Amino acid sequence: MAMEAAADGALAPVMSFALVGVLGVGAQWAAWRLRMPAIVLMLVAGLLIGPVLGVFDPARDIGPLMGPMIAIAVAIILFEGGLTLNVHSLRGAAEGVRRLIFPGAPLGWLFSALALHYVAGLSWASSAVFGGIMIVTGPTVIAPLLRQARLNRRPAQLLQWEAIVNDPIGALAAVLAFEVVLVLNTSETMGTAIWDMARGIVVAAVMGIAAGWIVAEAFRRAWVPEYMKVPVLFATLLMVFALSDSVLHESGLLAVTVMGIWIANADLPSYTEMRRFKEHATILLVSGVFILLAANMDFDRLAMLDWRALIFILSVIFVVRPLTVLLSLAGTRLPFRERLLVGLTGPRGVVLVAVAGLFAERLVASGVEDAALLGPLAFALVAATVVLHGFSLRPLAAALGLAGKGNPGVIIVGGSRFAAAFAEALQKREVPVLIADANRARLRSAREAGLPVFFGDILSEAAEHGVEIMSYGRIMAVSDNDAYNTLVATDLAPEFGRDNVFQLRRAKQESRRHALPSTLGGRAIAGGLTYLELASKMSAGWKVRATNLTEEFTFEDWRSRNPEAVALAEHDEGGELRLIPDEGEPRKTKGTTLLSLAPKTEAVKEGAEGENEEKAG
Structure with a gap:
């Protein structure tokens, strides 16, 4: 069978799945290495293996499995999105999220339908259905974009919540519009359509809440062993999606989203582990679905679009989306720059293409001929918004002052003289830094030096919602409690x-009695010194110093003059900071500033080192 498939130029299903997985994960890895938007590379990879090279054709190589696979993947993605929506994380953004849902969703539907009819030239039937789908801003796209752009907390929350909550709303809006079209084109009555719609929404909400409550209670009462929790979660999710979808098509998206939100707010002890596992699964699913949809695109279908499609896409990005957001958020306490950033950020993703393709076929079958354009138009809109926002979100956020600095900073857990001295050295090099401690007295040195501090436990809920975690890329646990550091x-x-x-x-x-496995704790720093050894050296007058390495004064020169000094970090000419672990060595490149802990008697020498060294703390 495999030989026969190969002779026809088709890939075996197993090879197809492997290719999708490798390309999806490979594109994300390459994007991380190249510091590019992952979505863009996934889109390019899918187009290359699909319509460009013809290596992979989902309709040919996977066949009827593609539709159900995408439907289940979207359901899992939405559930994971709901699983991240803890109401406590809405602090400061709750009003904005409510306004983006209502009146935001109805306004977006109206303006999108108007643009589709008057700009793209589609009929009112196609415009009403596709306009509902366009409410969706794409949680599958927002997540990797936010990870790449590292926005401040509130605009990131606004975009994330809007994308996830409006996703099922957009699908249901399309269902509602489709039911109306059926009434006008078939013998079905308006009363029947309204009844079907209301029944589907109620059933989906009830099933989502009931499933979430049952799962939460089962986990809380230890009715499910730890190793079975994630499998039980997956099985329940699939059953809820399938049952709700059997009542009203696409209502399953609403059911699984409600289920995820309920579990997220149930305060389960194992919630964090479940969420992390789901995040890993979602990365694989997002990658796979994007590769599948891009590979399935037919250039002949895209050729159906004309210049009006281009004008329509531009109007959606620069008129419809900003107008919808600015009107929805008018009168709120959100700063205008945050409203503007959200208004200029509206990427579309997997759900738009999948649902548009589904309803396009049904509308054409119902006699709406121009609905054949919905699939190509949806793909063109997704491609345009993904590429545009993939490259523009980070610069736009930086220009509006809503993104962390380009160089990720350091959180130092545990206030002490060493923590304050090292943080001051980092701050002088414009590296974002924060010292956190639950003991206010230990933060005195940092406060006197004008350093940013957080009074409280870095693992607390207050820290989760009060610290701009996106501004930091590294963490150092240097408190006097070894167990807490671990x-x-x-x-x-x-x-x-x-x-x-x-x-x-x-x-x-x-x-050996106290040795811990490698899975616990972090990398040793500060030359492998313990807290007491480090405190003793600071009491003896040791200082944090910054030394510029040059061709004339190399690392070897520095080491020969400071044999006892401990290398802490290095800061290169491009602004990149590297903390030096106990088992590591500095890269010893010229143009690098070496931060070290050196004894007072050897801190400053005459000659070359004196010219290259400055006191850092």
Whole structure:
């Protein structure tokens, strides 16, 4: 069978799935390495293997499985999105989110339908259905864009909540418009259409709430063992989606979203582990769905579009979206620059293309001929918004002062003289820095030096909602409590990446009784010093110093003059900071500023080093 498929130029289904997975994950990895928007590379990869090279044709190689696969993937993506929507995270953005949903969704539907009819030239039937779908801004696209752009907390929350909550609303709006079209084109009565619609929405909401409550209670009462929680969650999600969709098509999206939001707000002890696993699954699904949809596009269908389609896309990006957002948020306390950023950011994604293709076929079958343009128009709109926002969101946010600095900063957990001295050295190099401690007295040195501080536990809910985490890319746990340092490093490693989490060496680390597995804690820093050893050196007059390495004064010259000094970090000419772990070595490149902890007697030497070294703290 595989040989026969190969002879026809088709890929075997297993090879097709493997190709989609490799390209999807590979595009995300390449985007991380190249610092490019991942969505753009996924779109390009899908187009290359599909319509350009003809290597992979989903309709040919996967066949009837493609539709159900995309439907299930979108459902899981929406559920994961709902799972991130804890109402406590809405602090400061709740009013804006409510306004973006209502009146935002109805306004977006109206303006989109008007643009489709008067600009794109579609009939009112096609415009009403597609206008409803265009409410969706694409949670599958927003998540990687926000990860890349590192926006401030409130605009990021606005975009994330709007995308996830409006996603099922947009699909249901399209269902409502489609039911109306059926009434006008078939013998179905308006009363029947309204009844079907209301029944589907109520059933979806009830099923979502009921499933979320049952799952939360089962997990809380330990009716499900830990290793079974994620499988149970997946199975329940699929059943809820299928049952709700059988009552009213596309209502399953609403049901799984409601289920996810309910579980997110149930305050479950295992919630964090479940969410992280779901995030990993979503990355795979987003990648796969984008590759599939791009590879499935036919250039002959895109050729159906004319110049009016281009004008329509431009009007959606620069007129419809900004007008909808600015009118919806008028009178709120949100700063105008935040409203403007949200108004100029409206990428469309997987749900738009998938749902548009579905309703296009049904409308054509119902006698609406120009509905054949909906599929190509949806894909063109997704491609245009993905590319535009992929490259413009970060510069736009930076221009409006709503993005973290280009160089990710450092959170130092544990106030001390060393923490204040090192933070001051980083701040002088314009590296964002924050010192966090639950003991106000330990923050005195940092406050006196004018350094940013957070009074409280860095693992607390207050820190989660009060610290602009997007501005920081590394964390150092340097408190006097080894167990707490290990807890901080272990808990935050998934957020920052294990290579970016550091802690002081534990006092009893060498003892077999106290040795911990490699899965716990972070990388040792400060030359492997313990807290007491570090405090002793600071009391003896050791200082944090900054030394510029040049061709005339190399790292070897610095080391020969300061044999006892401890290399802490290096800051290169491009502004990139690298913390030096205990097992690592400085890169020793010229033009780099080396930050170190040096004894007072050897801190400043005559000659070349004196010219290259400055006191940092």
